[in-house]
Amino acid sequence: MKGSFEVRSVEETWDLARQLAAELGPGDVICLEGDLGAGKTTFTQGLAAALGVRGRVTSPTFCIVQEHAADPSAGGTVPLLVHMDLYRLHGEDDVLAIGWEDYLARGAAIVVEWPERAGTLVPASARHVVFHHLGEETRLVTIDI
Numbered sequence: 001m002k003g004s005f006e007v008r009s010v011e012e013t014w015d016l017a018r019q020l021a022a023e024l025g026p027g028d029v030i031c032l033e034g035d036l037g038a039g040k041t042t043f044t045q046g047l048a049a050a051l052g053v054r055g056r057v058t059s060p061t062f063c064i065v066q067e068h069a070a071d072p073s074a075g076g077t078v079p080l081l082v083h084m085d086l087y088r089l090h091g092e093d094d095v096l097a098i099g100w101e102d103y104l105a106r107g108a109a110i111v112v113e114w115p116e117r118a119g120t121l122v123p124a125s126a127r128h129v130v131f132h133h134l135g136e137e138t139r140l141v142t143i144d145i
């Protein structure tokens with residue numbers, strides 16, 4: 001899916017994430033770009049729900065990476081969701097140090113907040129979703145795939 005979508009609530013953001021989740025497969029990297037509070041983690045929660053992740057998906061800012069077992073019987077096709085928030089890292093060396101290449105090789109769906117920190121390490125095949133904060137509950141979400 002590709003295009004710009006104006007969403008007016010968290011529920012609409014989750015709905016959009018569910019639609020993207022239906023297209024995901026093992027090894028896919030999804031880069032989420034946008035300012036703090038733009039909705040990246042909220043979108044990840046919608047993806048996780050659609051992939052059958054049980055339990056809460058929170059912002060991983062303080063631990064950088066969180067792994068969530070997914071449940072393909074929920075309708076998704078990936079066994080694992082890896083959620084990264086690179087905000088606190090300073091560049092490609094830091095990103096390599098958290099085991100970036102190992103994660104890419106694991107057959108997970110990998111969602112990356114602040115992918116700018118990974119620079120050229122982001123695979124060319126990565127999908128990009130950009131969030132703009134338009135109003136209290138309104139966001140413009142551009143999916144470029």
Ligand SMILES: Nc1ncnc2c1ncn2[C@@H]1O[C@H](COP(=O)(O)OP(=O)(O)O)[C@@H](O)[C@H]1O
Nearest residue numbers: 007008009010013036037038039040041042137
């Ligand atoms: N349409 C919307 N989509 C996403 N988040 C929304 C929306 N409307 C309000 N919000 C709120 O905005 C905040 C977004 O935070 P979060 O998803 O953590 O952003 P980020 O990860 O980009 O910093 C949350 O408090 C969420 O409840």
Ligand SMILES: [Mg+2]
Nearest residue numbers: 040041059113
């Ligand atoms: Mg976040």
